[in-house]
Amino acid sequence: MSLRSLILLLTAQVSFAAGPISFSKDIQPIFETSCWKCHGASLQMSKLDLRTRDSAIAGGEHGTALVPGKSSESRLFRHVAGQLKPLMPMDGKLTVDQIAAIKQWIDEGAKWDATAPTTTKVSGPSEDMQLPPDARKMWAYQKPVRHVVPKNGEAHPIDAFLAETRNAAGLKAAPQADKLTLVRRAYLDLIGLPPTPEETTRFLSDKSPQAWENLIDRLLASERYGERWGRHWLDVARYADSNGYEHDFDRPNSWRYRDYVIHAFNTDKPYNVFLKEQLAGDELEWVNYETLTATGFLRQHAKVGFREKDNPEFRYEYLDDMIATVSRGILGLTVQCARCHNHKFDPIAQKDYYKLQATLWGAVEVDHPLVPRDQAEAFQKANAAIDAKIKAVKLELANLEQPYKDKLLPAKYAVFPKNIQEAIATPEDKRTPGQALLASQVIRTVTVPSEEIQKIATPEDNAARKKLNAQIRELEKQRPAPIPVAEGITDGDYRFTPDGPGDEPAPGKGVKRAAIEGSYLFQGSGCYQAPPSYFLIRGDVNSHGSEMQPGFVSVVTYGNPPTALPPPDCHTSGRRLALAEWLISPDNPLTARVFVNRVWQNHFGRGIVATVDNFGKMGEKPTHPELLDWLALEFQNRGWSVKQLHRLIMTSKAYQMSSQFADANALAKDPNDLNLWRFRIQRLDAEAIRDNILSVSGALNLEMGGEPVFPKLPEEVLGSMKYGIWNDQEDGPQTWRRSVYVYRKRGLPFPMFEVFDLPDQNISCGVRNISTVPTQALTLMNDAFVIKQAKIFADRVRSAADPIDAAYRLALARPPTSEEHQVAETFLKSNALDALTHVILNLNEFLYVR
């Protein structure tokens, strides 16, 4: 409570002490303007209706609102006075006099001398927001326009567009970088690894005019490419291998989605298909293992160990995460700002949010079997049969043991305090209410260990127990080998989701149920119907508005696209497929722009729109809007081919400019290089730093895909987490894999990545932060992994004719200058070779693309 409301209360007691309060004269006007909008005819938020004295006394979800004669016990008063939160009314405080009047009125007995208001008098908050007529005026909401490539002597369209703004700003472009810089730039950028000296030589000795194109093609054909650019997308998808939160359960098959992404980039899967598979891989005409695996995209949010069906509030959180990821990651819009109210800056209605929520509402988590249907069914059947047999044996065992348990339990109860023992000893029908609670707490939770039964059971019974237990073990052994599954989603009804491994009952919601109750996946004949979803007033999960139909973000919806495209057998709603089709439609103004901008950012270190996840009003304006449009259309015309987009961008002169160009005029006029007058140097991201160290030392294990690896962690790091897994492996070739294969544990980010600005793994991330902090230096100087790699690196060059030269060529793709060589030689007189290689792994030049 604020000081102001404290004062309010004090004044409240004096200012209305004079005469009695009249409801119709003093109170009803307050109710009309401030209460009945949400607790009246059109709406009863929190199930509270304040139109009559009876309904106010009856109260809502939080209990009675009115205790006549006792304002201090009336929620109505306490909410308006600020003693309870939220402060009511929600759209502004009452005046001191109004609060005082309500207090006095209640204390005088809350006499109600008026009838309930008519329904027409007060209307509730509107769910509808009309788009302002000029809503689409902003560039991002209009479809890209095919601009004519400017004719200014530049051969490459990208250069032609860039030259326009650069010339207008009076800036000179940097000259082309030298070939050694270019080859390293291309390698680090496209595959995230440095060129070997042989690869560098190959490029240098290719004297054809297509040498650069050939290099790009070689790199795009490398499988290392997907590992690098797939990782960029995994940031957007907030990919991880664990659930997060308290128990941080392992997601044993999450890696299949990671491998799907890497493979998609390597095979140049068109971006429109890529999106379709991730959003609706279970609804396509060509459903296959790959597309089912792709649906893991919608399952990448952090997850509490509580069941959604018992905790609908979490359901909304997960949906919100999906909406945020789809809207920011694919559309560059912050739709989730419209969860509780219309978007404050962009013309996005709250209703748009709930249309998207309805679109995704049917989604439930499912482990898609990656074997033919008959095999999967046979597996399930065999497992169910064993479950049934085990259940029967367990029942038999329980019946056999019950008499012994009854005998042993009293001794167990004896350790409890006297009041509990008394409660248990009291016959059930004689227990006081308090005793009943105590007894039930204990009786339900005390167990008898098997060994104790063993001690007192007759030899015959023990033999029988032994036999039954052996039967259970035998049955467990008969379980069929697990089949491979992909952690994905499909349509269903989350209210009937069975308990998966690790699902915990909600707090206070009783014991865990192991059995499937009802069917959460659609299996019947006819068509799947998505469960209803609702508009939530102010985003409150308990305040349902209208039932919502699926739909999209209105301001960027042109025409009348279908909101559901059910497959022929209609086993799903087809809502997600419709969403995907809407996203990749030529009418969608954002999807292609947002993606080409992401690619541009990763090549140049800054997007044409710097806020890559936000193209809305609060985002940055594009530095080159015409170029952005041209690229977006070109990208679509070339069949959404990402590899062609790379080739297009990298063959521009802009991409090949020197980063060392220090033109004083340009530095003064455009220090942030917004006009791209030189190439921007970029620090490697966390994964690339580790990959480069491994690659340069020669230790990198290029095995692709599969289960994640767990590089060794120091004890003290493991000590900070208790739950989830980290299957520590020895520091050796099996963990010297590319960093994209390191286990992503939400609760425990890998320390070396974290120190180099790994983004939070729970939120979709489009731009990684780059910080410069001393702990990065500590890691590269002192970490055992780095020092070990420096030694392996030293061993690699030790027998070379000129180890210094060899080390420079491996790490930096260039020979040392004579000055550098000199300094290194002097250093080696009193230091070992691995000290030099260690220093090289710490060089600024080593950590930067330039």
Place this chain on the structure above:
Amino acid sequence: MSADSRNFKSRRQFMFESCGGIGGLGLLSLLQQEGLLADSCSANSNASSPYSPKKPHFPPRAKRVISLFMSGGVSHVDTFDPKPALSKYAGQPLTGKGEIVVRQGNPGPLMPAIFSFKKYGQCGMDVSEIFPKIAEHVDDFALLRSVTSLSNDHVQAHYGLSSGVIRMGYPSLGSWVTYGLGAESQNLPAFVVIYDMHGGPFGGPADWSAGFMPAAYQATVFRAAGDPIIDLHPPKEVGASGQRARLDLLGKLNEMDAANYPGNSELSARISSYELAYRMQGCAPEAVDVSRESEPTKKLYGLDNPTTEPFARQCLMARRLVERGVRFVQLYHGGLGVQNVDTWDAHADVRENHGRHAAEVDKPIAGLLTDLKARGMLDDTLVIWHGEFGRMPISQRGVGRDHNPGTMSMWMAGAKIKGGQIIGSSDEFGYKAEEQPISVHDLHATILNLLGLDHTKLTYYFNGRNMRLTDVYGELIPQIATV
């Protein structure tokens, strides 16, 4: 950038020698005045150091924070919030409060306080017998009896207390403070966490993460024994002189390279970061080396007693760290070894659990308050004490208590907060906050206020809007905040 001012060795020596003595902002500004930090600190603090000191919005009452988090949930009705009604209605069900939601099993009947209370100090505050030493400081702290928690689940309640949101991915209070104020010292991390010897608290590293902010604002974990930070020292095989030789070569080669990129602040910041790291290697172990303290001080914290020694060490480290310019020290007592035993999570037996843990922290915390006061530091240091939620007034199996997010007791000392006052109250059973309920957002708003920060103005642009620690909530606690 003159050749002289970039001279590696002389600068290093000066820094290194001075890090132990004059702490914090004093040193920095002194060096800046002398022009000695011209390129190493000011250059990078302007351009890219996330830790450069920033001005608060208004004059602060506290410059630094020590937060004492009793992980697992302290029972308020057994410690700071006596409820005679519990004795009166002992053994009867708690009725008239709607559905009683407990975390485990089903609700038990009302259970009287396990411990006895006594009045302490000039203010006559009631404190439980298990905190006799802390009780001697009641006139130094304000007690809040109506703080509500956002969840009855440990982890989410931890996230709620640390970030105001029960989800992962949001910056913690310490991150916001570091973001808002920067560091007082460039020789030590700005935000330090020291957790219990039994392991990390519920929620793990996400408790001190920077969420959507740059990773640089997350806490650095200091260990209570051995090297405080991982990778702080070169391995033996490299050794101090080997490392110095490597750093000198690195500096030389990097400087040669930097000539190709004149005026690039990012590259020069990275060069300085190695020198900062080198200084940290010297400063961090010194900062946490409690053996340098006098015998009476060690005794004061309880370092001489095996029961109190572990948390005494944490508290003494905290004092040494804030003394040297660390902005925010977060201590956890209670770690996930064996949950019901090693944390305050007294489901099984309040007497045993709280009795033991109180004995572990009582003297160290009292010692910390005494020490801070004696050094004149309590005036501009904020010390807060709390768990993640309170515990139920009803029993769990006769002797334990379940989680209760409805209300908890916490206290705040220092920062010129008026001591001896009791703010807010819970209902007659201690089940829910009654007078002046205080949310975590109110708490956060108030803590920022004491540090000179307006919680509605301290924003970080993310996700299309200016995010706040307090989101759209947060009202200042008028008895504490500067309003």
